Amino acid sequence: MSMKTKVARDTAADLDAADPLRAFRREFVCPEPDTIYLDGNSLGRLPTATAGFLGQVVRDGWGAGLVRSWETWxxxxxxxxxxxxxxxxxxxxxxxxxxxxxxxxxxxxxxxxxxxxxxxxxxxxxxxxxxxxxxxxxxxxxxxxxxxxxxxxxxxxxxxxxxxxxxxxxxxxxxxxxxxxxxxxxxxxxxxxxxxxxxxxxxxxxxxxxxxxxxxxxxxxxxxxxxxxxxxxxxxxxxxxxxxxxxxxxxxxxxxxxxxxxxxxxxxxxxxxxxxxxxxxxxxxxxxxxxxxxxxxxxxxxxxERVPISRLREKSVQLGALAVRLAEEWLAPHGFRLASPRDPARRGSHIALAHPEASRISRGLRSENKVICDFRPPDRLRIGFAPLYTRFVDVWDGLDRLRALVESRGYEQLPVDMSRVT
Amino acid sequence: MSMKTKVARDTAADLDAADPLRAFRREFVCPEPDTIYLDGNSLGRLPTATAGFLGQVVRDGWGAGLVRSWETWxxxxxxxxxxxxxxxxxxxxxxxxxxxxxxxxxxxxxxxxxxxxxxxxxxxxxxxxxxxxxxxxxxxxxxxxxxxxxxxxxxxxxxxxxxxxxxxxxxxxxxxxxxxxxxxxxxxxxxxxxxxxxxxxxxxxxxxxxxxxxxxxxxxxxxxxxxxxxxxxxxxxxxxxxxxxxxxxxxxxxxxxxxxxxxxxxxxxxxxxxxxxxxxxxxxxxxxxxxxxxxxxxxxxxxxERVPISRLREKSVQLGALAVRLAEEWLAPHGFRLASPRDPARRGSHIALAHPEASRISRGLRSENKVICDFRPPDRLRIGFAPLYTRFVDVWDGLDRLRALVESRGYEQLPVDMSRVT
CATH class of the missing domain: 3.40.640.10 (Type I PLP-dependent aspartate aminotransferase-like (Major domain))
Structure with missing residues (x-):
């Protein structure tokens, strides 16, 4: 971690501590504590209750109920x-x-x-x-x-x-x-x-x-x-x-x-x-x-349904604001450009960061730094914030690892490969 | 059970004993031993391995792998x-x-x-x-x-x-x-x-x-x-x-x-x-x-894939032949008519039995006799044979319960209702 940061990690941790939605992260399966998932805009995380509910639909609904279950389904x-x-x-x-x-x-x-x-x-x-x-x-x-x-x-x-x-x-x-x-x-x-x-x-x-x-x-x-x-x-x-x-x-x-x-x-x-x-x-x-x-x-x-959309929007805007601030502070000097509206009122719940090496950087982040976000051609990283489970420290850590990767140019040995799946 | 039967239940049991596919029934979940399922042509039974495999796809693929799993999926x-x-x-x-x-x-x-x-x-x-x-x-x-x-x-x-x-x-x-x-x-x-x-x-x-x-x-x-x-x-x-x-x-x-x-x-x-x-x-x-x-x-x-289709077809034809024989012997006297080709070579793996009261009979079978087959408008029972798990005794028992129901006219108190789900 670089010492040049102005926004300290504590700032992000404080935002999490004050977050009225912080308990909702427990409603989702997060099996790799070290992995930072900023791709809920592509595939949302698995809710904790889903495996049990699906098991029940499979065993009781399909297995036991058989065709009779269609009366409900x-x-x-x-x-x-x-x-x-x-x-x-x-x-x-x-x-x-x-x-x-x-x-x-x-x-x-x-x-x-x-x-x-x-x-x-x-x-x-x-x-x-x-x-x-x-x-x-x-x-x-x-x-x-x-x-x-x-x-x-x-x-x-x-x-x-x-x-x-x-x-x-x-x-x-x-x-x-x-x-x-x-x-x-x-x-x-x-x-x-x-x-x-x-x-x-x-x-x-x-x-x-x-x-x-x-x-x-x-x-x-x-x-x-x-x-x-x-x-x-x-x-x-x-x-x-x-x-x-x-x-x-x-x-x-x-x-x-x-x-x-x-x-x-x-x-x-x-x-x-x-x-x-x-x-x-x-x-x-x-x-x-x-x-x-x-x-x-x-x-x-x-x-x-336990959270009004307005609350989700509020947190999403805060997550985005932190990301934009960190990106401008840490990443702009390394050739990144915010490729999204700066005004949160004109933005959804993800931002794009343009960089000529975005494809290799996104793969490096994923394989070396355990940060999962998207690459979108020709030159964008797409970073998503899912307010039900994304923490402010996830944004901080994710962008910090991204900064470390571009500072070290650790992506340069990766082959150029445009293909990626959403 | 009527004593007038010519085809004894033992005949069906003997066919099961000689069935080279009989072990495959264990590959399917059959939680209600007394329920006769003759509707695999509508919704096939749950394979025993499915719940575990799905659980793995949900937990490991979705929960842990997240968007990365699309590389496989x-x-x-x-x-x-x-x-x-x-x-x-x-x-x-x-x-x-x-x-x-x-x-x-x-x-x-x-x-x-x-x-x-x-x-x-x-x-x-x-x-x-x-x-x-x-x-x-x-x-x-x-x-x-x-x-x-x-x-x-x-x-x-x-x-x-x-x-x-x-x-x-x-x-x-x-x-x-x-x-x-x-x-x-x-x-x-x-x-x-x-x-x-x-x-x-x-x-x-x-x-x-x-x-x-x-x-x-x-x-x-x-x-x-x-x-x-x-x-x-x-x-x-x-x-x-x-x-x-x-x-x-x-x-x-x-x-x-x-x-x-x-x-x-x-x-x-x-x-x-x-x-x-x-x-x-x-x-x-x-x-x-x-x-x-x-x-x-x-x-x-x-x-x-463990069974060639020709073997499945063979057993399907035998199951159908037994059903047709029983239907002609037991059900024709009660106003049922085989509404399918009699020649097994001209038939798939289900038969239809026409009866003016087919709708009520199918519901009576389901609710009172634990025999699940389909009703198809205007007047057909549809009885399917899934050779991987349907036993010859299922055919015998299912048609025997059907015979008992029509003999007792036990369906006559049911309301007429055409709606049914496949």
Missing amino acids: INWSRQLGDRLAAHTLGAQPGEVVISDSTSVNLYKLATAALDARPGRRTIVADLGDFPTNRYIMQGLAEQRRLRLVTLRSDPDHGLDLDVLRRALSGDVALVVLSLVSYRSGALLDMAAVNSAAERAGALVLWDLSHAAGVIPVRLGAAQGDLAVGSTYKYLNGGPGSPAFLYVRKDLQRQLRQPIWGWFGQRDQFGMGEVYDPVGDIDRFLVGTPPLLSLAAIQPALDVM | INWSRQLGDRLAAHTLGAQPGEVVISDSTSVNLYKLATAALDARPGRRTIVADLGDFPTNRYIMQGLAEQRRLRLVTLRSDPDHGLDLDVLRRALSGDVALVVLSLVSYRSGALLDMAAVNSAAERAGALVLWDLSHAAGVIPVRLGAAQGDLAVGSTYKYLNGGPGSPAFLYVRKDLQRQLRQPIWGWFGQRDQFGMGEVYDPVGDIDRFLVGTPPLLSLAAIQPALDVM
Whole structure:
């Protein structure tokens, strides 16, 4: 540890001591005390209760209950959706279900939205958005011969609302945006986007993957049309846990998603000849949900529901502020640049640090320094703060190890390799 | 138990004693010795090894490995697909992946097939097929303004190949069929269908949900184009475990599925601007797979791979023959009719028994007699035989309890209720 630090480790330790959420770390499995995990924005930690609950679903539900357990299980997509709506998304009961992957949900809702604006030929997306979001829109645009306008958002500061407003012609059917940028963490103003799009007659489909569980999302108050999002990041649902989708109540009957599966059918077990979708949010379901992966969302929500999102946001902002301060003090001299909005009000719960050697540095941190964060091409370290379990000393220690690594140039013997998994 | 039986229970017990697969029942959790489970065609039993394996994936993979575990996990869709290809589907390595639900996979492959036959405007399906299969084709036909021809298959005996052949005009782009009918169990001749369709220039998309794991499927030898199927029935992957999809190798580069997700991208973590799908089977992947549900397929395959499919088929045929014999002897006098092909060579691993009171009888069996089988509207009991764990005495006892129930008319006080869950 360098002696040049101005922010002492004690400062971080004091913040932990004063943290009203500090007890929640015990609700998560943290088996390697020396490992610093700053990647809960990619895969949330395992809640302590999850293994037991899953064991019970497997033994009692599947093993003993067998097919009879579907009488209970069949309601989980909806029940967990309602809980997420109430606690996390600011939506009404009956507006959220959990099913399929984020990508598949995005496809379903985007297609439904385009069908609901048949005269319009333009989709607006963000060139800086998560790849799958853009790819899916590219596919839809090609298939339907639509125009895909990809806005040039600032890689560090996100999308300028004026850029969006200028693109909102009367030909725009659909705007697809992430509330929090997967790369920079830049946070958009949902209400402002929604109202601009509404004035233009376009629907907005939000990807809330990097927002849900750390940002007070207010889909209802902000007049959100459509949204999808991951449950395995800050929601701690486990690897690949199925994604949520939201459709505002008054839109549900107007919209028809393209994959006409039997889970959307009005009388599912009547097995009638003709598809006749139920009138509510369940029409956006398709096939049998991956029940074990769905089940794991339940104990994760049990923990999260004990804390209002506003408290999680408060701590997230504090964690981010400490990280930004340390990065400027310790890392800027070594060629790092904060590639995220500096204003916490314009940021989600992660920051990006740009450095030409970010790929090798992130691998060095992981293998040599037991600090786990992401690399995002071309040159970003992505550092996430999960307020339920990330401590202020984790931020201090993690950035201290990062500083030590760049000071020693200990990453330079590592081969260059861009590939990395989220 | 009635004394009028000709087939004695000892006959069934003798068949069990001589069964070379009898030891495999111990590989499955059977916690209620008095419950007779004849519904493995709906949800396969829990393999004994699964809870431990899942616990390990949760604790070590997720809990300790965290995001690092994706370096291993990311290969599972493909690795499990290759194992299924080799053991169960008669396909080559690189022709099968596991991802998404059967319904979503059906949509992806059907759309890809239609795009590959742009001049043709007709989809051929089977009116007797599983509802989701027909609904998805209805949706595609409506969206693309195609003609959907639904063939009238016989509800008991399945599709007459001549009916199909007559429908195969030069306008047919795609034929969608189940190899084994979800209702009657009628088994189609895959090679004959494929060759008729090929002569007409149409692609065939098979649903193998009720075939995989009990029928020697020979996708390669039968020149199969496309297939999907469930892994939670005879493959014992657990409730809603993700489905497999197969695309013959020489078709892979010609076909492009509609949901352009990042798991199909050539350089997935390069996160480039433009969708550029990989050249192999992975281009049919979309988003992050539900890892816990995917993981549960592994211990199930470990068990199944110890037995060649031909042996499973042999026992399945014997179980079915016993059931048909008992049904004719015991149940026909009470108004039951075999609603399945009588010839075992034309049948999968379940039979249907038609009775006007089938709905109440199936519920009575379940609640009063601890016999679990399915009801399928309008009037069918569906009785499945999972050769890895169904015993001949299970068939005997199950049908004996059914006989006792109808003799006593013990179901008549139950309310009529069509709803039932698979």
